[in-house]
Amino acid sequence: MHRLQDMTIKQKLVAIIMLTSGVIILSTIMAFIIWEQIDARNHLIEDTQSHAGIIAENCKAALAFSDKQDAIETLAALRVQDSIIFACIYDKEGEVFVEYRRKEMPEKIYPPEPRGSYSAYKDSYLSVFEEIRLDGEVIGTVYLQDDMRKIHDELKRNILMVVILLLLSLTMGYFLSLRLQRVISGPILKLAEKAKVVSEQKDYSVRVSKQSNDEIGLLIDSFNEMLGQIQYRDSALVDSKERLEERVEKRTAELSDANKQLLTNEKNLKQTNHKLGERVKELKCLYGLSQLIEGDDIALEEIFQELAELIPSGWQYPEITAAQITFEGQRFQTNNFRKTAWIQSADIKVYSQKAGSIEVCYLKKRPVIDEGPFLKEERNLVDSIAQALSVAVERKQTEEALKNLNRDLTIAAEKLEESNRELKNFVYIASHDLKEPLRKVSSFGGLLKESFKGKLDEDDQENLDFMIDGADRMSQMIEGLLVYSKVSTKGVPFELVDLNEVVEQLKGMEVAVLLEETGGTVEVPERLPKVEADPVQMRQLLQNLIVNGIKYRREGVKPRIVIGAKPADNGQVRIEVQDNGIGIKQEYYDDVFSMFRRLYSRQKYEGTGIGLAVCKKIVSRHGGQIGVESKPGEGSTFWFILSRTKEMAVL
Amino acid sequence: MKSKVYILIVLVLASTAMLWLPYAQAHENKEYSIKAAFLYNFIKFVDWPEEFDKNKDTITLTIIGESPFAHHFDPIKDKKIKNKKLRIRYFEGYEEIEDKSVLKECHLLFVCLSEREHLKEIIKSTEGGCVLTVSEVEGFLEAGGVIRFVMHDKKVGFEINITAVERNKLKIRSQLLRLAKKVVEEKKPKESEPEEKED
Numbered sequence: 118m119h120r121l122q123d124m125t126i127k128q129k130l131v132a133i134i135m136l137t138s139g140v141i142i143l144s145t146i147m148a149f150i151i152w153e154q155i156d157a158r159n160h161l162i163e164d165t166q167s168h169a170g171i172i173a174e175n176c177k178a179a180l181a182f183s184d185k186q187d188a189i190e191t192l193a194a195l196r197v198q199d200s201i202i203f204a205c206i207y208d209k210e211g212e213v214f215v216e217y218r219r220k221e222m223p224e225k226i227y228p229p230e231p232r233g234s235y236s237a238y239k240d241s242y243l244s245v246f247e248e249i250r251l252d253g254e255v256i257g258t259v260y261l262q263d264d265m266r267k268i269h270d271e272l273k274r275n276i277l278m279v280v281i282l283l284l285l286s287l288t289m290g291y292f293l294s295l296r297l298q299r300v301i302s303g304p305i306l307k308l309a310e311k312a313k314v315v316s317e318q319k320d321y322s323v324r325v326s327k328q329s330n331d332e333i334g335l336l337i338d339s340f341n342e343m344l345g346q347i348q349y350r351d352s353a354l355v356d357s358k359e360r361l362e363e364r365v366e367k368r369t370a371e372l373s374d375a376n377k378q379l380l381t382n383e384k385n386l387k388q389t390n391h392k393l394g395e396r397v398k399e400l401k402c403l404y405g406l407s408q409l410i411e412g413d414d415i416a417l418e419e420i421f422q423e424l425a426e427l428i429p430s431g432w433q434y435p436e437i438t439a440a441q442i443t444f445e446g447q448r449f450q451t452n453n454f455r456k457t458a459w460i461q462s463a464d465i466k467v468y469s470q471k472a473g474s475i476e477v478c479y480l481k482k483r484p485v486i487d488e489g490p491f492l493k494e495e496r497n498l499v500d501s502i503a504q505a506l507s508v509a510v511e512r513k514q515t516e517e518a519l520k521n522l523n524r525d526l527t528i529a530a531e532k533l534e535e536s537n538r539e540l541k542n543f544v545y546i547a548s549h550d551l552k553e554p555l556r557k558v559s560s561f562g563g564l565l566k567e568s569f570k571g572k573l574d575e576d577d578q579e580n581l582d583f584m585i586d587g588a589d590r591m592s593q594m595i596e597g598l599l600v601y602s603k604v605s606t607k608g609v610p611f612e613l614v615d616l617n618e619v620v621e622q623l624k625g626m627e628v629a630v631l632l633e634e635t636g637g638t639v640e641v642p643e644r645l646p647k648v649e650a651d652p653v654q655m656r657q658l659l660q661n662l663i664v665n666g667i668k669y670r671r672e673g674v675k676p677r678i679v680i681g682a683k684p685a686d687n688g689q690v691r692i693e694v695q696d697n698g699i700g701i702k703q704e705y706y707d708d709v710f711s712m713f714r715r716l717y718s719r720q721k722y723e724g725t726g727i728g729l730a731v732c733k734k735i736v737s738r739h740g741g742q743i744g745v746e747s748k749p750g751e752g753s754t755f756w757f758i759l760s761r762t763k764e765m766a767v768l
Numbered sequence: 769m770k771s772k773v774y775i776l777i778v779l780v781l782a783s784t785a786m787l788w789l790p791y792a793q794a795h796e797n798k799e800y801s802i803k804a805a806f807l808y809n810f811i812k813f814v815d816w817p818e819e820f821d822k823n824k825d826t827i828t829l830t831i832i833g834e835s836p837f838a839h840h841f842d843p844i845k846d847k848k849i850k851n852k853k854l855r856i857r858y859f860e861g862y863e864e865i866e867d868k869s870v871l872k873e874c875h876l877l878f879v880c881l882s883e884r885e886h887l888k889e890i891i892k893s894t895e896g897g898c899v900l901t902v903s904e905v906e907g908f909l910e911a912g913g914v915i916r917f918v919m920h921d922k923k924v925g926f927e928i929n930i931t932a933v934e935r936n937k938l939k940i941r942s943q944l945l946r947l948a949k950k951v952v953e954e955k956k957p958k959e960s961e962p963e964e965k966e967d
Contacts, residue, residue, distance in 0.1 A: 178943030181809040183802070183923075187947055252812050252850060 402431025833880025
């Protein structure tokens, strides 16, 4: 038995048509038969009921007057109705009055009990009761019994007919559908056949002819189009395959070429490699040489010896190479050195003077390459070594000299430093220790002056004054020296110093008395900048400059000091302290900053000659500059330049 | 011996006759019961003219003479018929009726055997009314009566004088006519020829 999936389209189509038409025909006929049956039944009931009604009407009188004969005759009229097989009339009491039986009726039918007017089916019989009424009074009942078997027989006959009809129509339908299904299955089968041809023979040039414009026609169109595309692609594929093969061949040829090239290259590479090896050997030799030369604590003799042993490794055949270096009569050579016919040499020149030579020999004969047994590179190499050696000897000699010089210098510097330190100590200790006896001289001198006041004569008095004054001045000088030495020995870390504040403090303290005595003024017309500096030394610097300006005032002119600031180069600041004093001639501009340098006699202007020296020292410690500009008789301007920022030279 | 046999026969016969007597009695009873029912049913199969029935709420059944029915009217006595009350009236005899016109007003008049002498007078007095006259007296139809009871095969039957029906303006239903053993037509002045009706 075929399963539905395995059926061909042909079979499916036929099956569908058969099934559809079969179901339709069957259901139509069934409906018709059922309807017929129901109709026949209803007709039978209606007929029987009307018969019963007629009988009831006609036998009223017969019943009323108990005329059986008449009743029988009435019932006999039922003969014409085939289906009625039995009939009877009951009287008022329910007794059978008369009855009618169809002749061919073989069975004995027992009339049932009358129960009003009604119809009922039982088995294959229809029973109809009809009451007989006379003047509204029930005087009896008519009973009719129908045989339904006739209807049933008819039904059977109908069903048989249906079956025959169905078979006939299905047979017809089968042949018809066999013929008609070709309309649909034909093109599909053709398509399938072509598709099979395509798939089996890979022949994409096949086309299916189109016969209709329905979905199958569309399918065929699509199939043809698809085939067209496949054909196109197939040919393209074949083309590209051919091209690919060509390309592969070409590529293979190229590759073998490249391979040959590669082999050649490899050969070359090997040669080059060998050459490179040679160069590496040479370079190693040269490097060894340079290492030797660079070495710090190595004597020239050692260099020569080691070099002689190093040289063979730079040549092609180190095992049969020997070397000798001759320098200022000394010989440095490898163990196996002996002079042979295969020799090359170079001179060692020190300051263009021949000082020695290098000789390299092959102990055995080697094939002549280029112009001799040695490579060109080797010839160059021996020259290079000689040259390097010359330079090394020169350098070594220079170094030697420099070292000696340096040693002397260091000793001298150490000595200098020592003496400087001693000097500093001496200055400090001397000044410090000198102050003590001086103070005693001065104070006891003072006491003596008080004690002998008026007791001494004028000369003694004057001598005593000289003594005290001398002691005081000496004390001042020592004080000045102390300050000077402190500048270099006792520096504090730099910090931000407000110069305005410094000037104000000086005006209020250190120079207050001096200003009061002289009636002088210190003016700061514009605010001074802040500078990074040693605050104590800044104070000292400004104090010294102010005091200096007041000290060298003109006769009869009140000293006036003006302090200002100007920006200088490189972010530095220039501070100017201007006075209206006696001024300085230009030739003394530098001298004023020297220690104990005085331009005027002590009698005229007091001073130790240390103040400006201290100033110079302070400024130089701050990495700055100091100087003076002046017009004699009008005044001087002392200036110094300081860094405003932290970038300062540290002394 | 023979005499004994006769005696036995006589005895048997006598006893049979004695047994028969009550049966005959019963048979007579049954006959009048049926006849009473027939009378009642006649009313149903006969239609009276409307103008006669107008203004009457009763249907009157009059029995004249010595009534053979005894209690046989009891089952129908108070029954309604044709939507009217059934009234049964008895007259002992024609001569006893003072106002003879009363007979004209009744629907059905049963003339008993005792009145066979007065047939003509009774029928005459019903003239002008619409009376269904019934009797068992022989020659009743010839006298102008409508229905006469006859015994046929030991069964109660009846004959109908169709002319009298027409004269009395009555309408007898065909079913009733069909059941009649005979339907007679008066032939005036000719002799009436009873027409045999086929079954």
